[in-house]
């Protein structure tokens with residue numbers, strides 16, 4: 001920590017990584033940034049008012065001032081980059097997803113346990129107001145038994161041959177042909193992040209729309225939409241969509257309990273509604289800004305979640321405690337999608353999702 005008791009953070013990845021609030025947190029400062037691309041390095045420096053920029057994560061990790069590093073590189077790099085951060089004894093914040101293979105999930109857990117640092121995944125769905133409300137209803141027992149959930153993420157054109165996000169300087173990026181369920185956490189986070197239950201088996205089907213991006217890609221993936229049907233360790237059902245090739249937008253969920261259901265608002269026009277068999281259907285307050293430091297009480301990207309993610313990571317490090325989306329929660333949101341995609345590749349065969357939780361380890 002700095003002399004002022006602030007944690008000193010390095011930020012890596014100047015696209016999405018430039019949309020956070022570390023420099024505004026009263027207990028944090030950004031002391032170094034990095035991106036492979038000069039313009040993105042400059043953007044990070046400007047955003048976080050930071051004098052020091054490195055040409056790569058590997059160089060940044062040599063900076064002895066750091067307490068923590070936030071990784072916002074491409075998805076297939078997250079596990080490798082986060083392991084490098086934790087192996088340097090530094091706390092780690094990772095963009096979603098935590099990993100893209102089950103082996104990487106295991107490696108992340110092993111590295112976090114061995115090094116004893118803090119690890120958090122920056123799942124934006126966890127801090128959307130609807131998810132915070134659902135979590136509170138769940139903790140209050142208002143749902144009765146939460147039997148069924150529908151969790152979903154729609155982002156048209158990801159992975160397609162005409163998608164600008166799937167190219168940089170004319171080269172394909174990691175998003176080109178990306179299997180939807182390798183990017184599952186915006187959906188799964190709505191259940192795992194609300195009830196803490198685990199998705200234990202899955203049958204998944206996909207559509208192969210035939211766009212060139214899904215004909216020839218590094219993942220060998222033909223699917224542009226994937227719909228997974230999970231069972232949970234509490235005997236419940238979760239239908240989880242991740243879709244790139246339907247005209248629908250955004251992340252949302254509906255949670256259905258025996259006594260109460262919450263339907264999140266949607267781009268489709270579906271209003272935000274709570275229906276309870278006890279009556280009292282009026283929505284509860286949905287503004288949780290009072291939970292944030294004064295300087296960070298404003299709306300932001302992805303349903304207002306960015307200041308919450310920033311505050312939770314900084315607070316967990318300063319208070320020497322596990323963060324909300326710790327490594328076990330992160331892989332519990334990530335691994336089910338990896339297995340779901342495997343199921344889709346096997347024609348919808350039902351498969352078991354391995355647990356990475358401590359009590360289930362051999």
Ligand SMILES: NC(=O)c1ccc[n+]([C@@H]2O[C@H](COP(=O)([O-])OP(=O)(O)OC[C@H]3O[C@@H](n4cnc5c(N)ncnc54)[C@H](O)[C@@H]3O)[C@@H](O)[C@H]2O)c1
Nearest residue numbers: 013015016034035036037056057072073074075095096124
């Ligand atoms: N709602 C959300 O949670 C949300 C939204 C958008 C993106 N994301 C995630 O955030 C991550 C970043 O997204 P993006 O759109 O900016 O991706 P991107 O591919 O555009 O940017 C990744 C950046 O990482 C840099 N990088 C890669 N390896 C590096 C290294 N060794 N050292 C320094 N820099 C390195 C690259 O130069 C690149 O600029 C992705 O994993 C994505 O999944 C999450």
